[in-house]
Amino acid sequence: MRVAISRCLLGDNCRYNGKTKPNAAVIRSAKNVEVVPVCPESAGKLPIPRPAAEQRDGGVYMSDGTDVTRQFQAGACKEFDRVKKSGAPLAILKAKSPSCGSDLIYDGTYSGTLTAGDGVFTRLLKQEGITVATETMVEEMHPSVEHPVAIVLGTGLGSITDLVHVVRRIDYHDIEGFPDNAQPIEGHRFEAAIGALDGVPVIVYPGRIHLYRGYSAAEVTSLVRHAFRLGCRDIIFAGATGAIPGKVEKGLGILTDQINLTGRNPLAEWEGLRDVESPFVDMNDLYSPYMSSIARGVAKDQNITIGAGVFAGVLGPSFETRAEVSALRQLGVSYVGMSTVNEVIMAHALGMHVLGLTLAANYSGGCDVDHQSVLATAKRYEDDFQRWVRGIVHLL
Incomplete structure (x- = not known):
């Protein structure tokens, strides 16, 4: 079974701050499937490290005010095409992020406050009928x-x-x-x-x-x-x-x-x-x-x-x-x-x-x-x- 998985959850240093976010439950699950590693932000050629970004006013902005909507959308489309071509019916993505968050994302105040919504990449996957789960769900269900x-x-x-x-x-x-x-x-x-x-x-x-x-x-x-x-x-x-x-x-x-x-x-x-x-x-x-x-x-x-x-x-x-x-x-x-x-x-x-x-x-x-x-x-x-x-x- 093919599953798209956020690279940061697998241990790659691709997060905005240059750090990784490995998740033991996701890594354990990845051993039993054919992994399609994804990172829409890297695919959008955003620099690492960089200020944190969140969605607001219909776009994506860094905490310093820089509008990175175009880069986020480009990266999401590029990774979406890869996932679609792979035939993966499931994606396990990093929770809360402006690209990969599912159902809950940061609200654009850079305060850690969450609001209902999906990341730019997640929206494309869901529109295609691909199921999106977060690392939290994988942990809960193990x-x-x-x-x-x-x-x-x-x-x-x-x-x-x-x-x-x-x-x-x-x-x-x-x-x-x-x-x-x-x-x-x-x-x-x-x-x-x-x-x-x-x-x-x-x-x-x-x-x-x-x-x-x-x-x-x-x-x-x-x-x-x-x-x-x-x-x-x-x-x-x-x-x-x-x-x-x-x-x-x-x-x-x-x-x-x-x-x-x-x-x-x-x-x-x-x-x-x-x-x-x-x-x-x-x-x-x-x-x-x-x-x-x-x-x-x-x-x-x-x-x-x-x-x-x-x-x-x-x-x-x-x-x-x-x-x-x-x-x-x-x-x-x-x-x-x-x-x-x-x-x-x-x-x-x-x-x-x-x-x-x-x-x-x-x-x-x-x-x-x-x-x-x-x-x-x-x-x-x-x-x-x-x-x-x-x-x-x-x-x-």
Whole structure:
């Protein structure tokens, strides 16, 4: 996988003050990818050292008042062309800078104050659809024993658990909030595995419960809260879905956004919400663009065919009628299923980074679907799914 990375984060002496800004987490990640090193300011032939520069009044100015807008734009365009030609779907850039900052940049007062906005280079990348992350995000998402990756698996996808070097197992019934009387349906196991997947610390949950069996949204999301209490910052959800004909093909895919049609919201049932100042949670970037970019890159590297699209979560347990499928298509939905949406809402509310994967085992509204056919399809895709998840976890 190709990733564009700021040269200063890799240890090059290219910052405005002639110094470097190496980042251990970024350097560690760079060892697992094909790096496209970038520095738009050097590409713009700005001198080193020089006064600090920040954006203001639609341009870029040094602290001594010199207008360097043209140099910043020229360098950004030059490096943008390199990144575009490389095919890199992801860039890891220096936070806050007038070239590479993402979402937050210095406000032009040279006082260290931040304001909402993107750097000149970052804007070009985002317009092209290239995901931009900062070194801070890479640091936050790096798995460790204290912060393992949580993996919640749905129907027929629990075989990942068999690849984990397990150091501890936890019966779901010992998890706070999980219903005592719950029993797994076929294709699910109710025992979490804590250990390492190819050396990466993980907690794997090889099964889940569903609203359609009468459980509350709070109970359905108990595994998410458990993972959070154990220190997980990153969480991967994977489940079987139906593919909406005309929108996406059957097979593996990435969830890019969601529509909650279950009629439930776990936050309305979560006692922890009573302790926060505001119950309202922003749902933008519900699924982490950074993690999704990694998932796409891994799939490409491993020649695994994937789709992508919006997921609609429904109550179930009945499959969708043809009229419902037509309505979902009009709503822009590509995948439909009976889990995941409430879990993702809870994870996002807790500040976790979310990746949604799916196996579209059938065409929604078709006549070829029952539980056994879903299990059979999961078995056929088992090898690709395992390779995909292992590659994603490795790059994290």
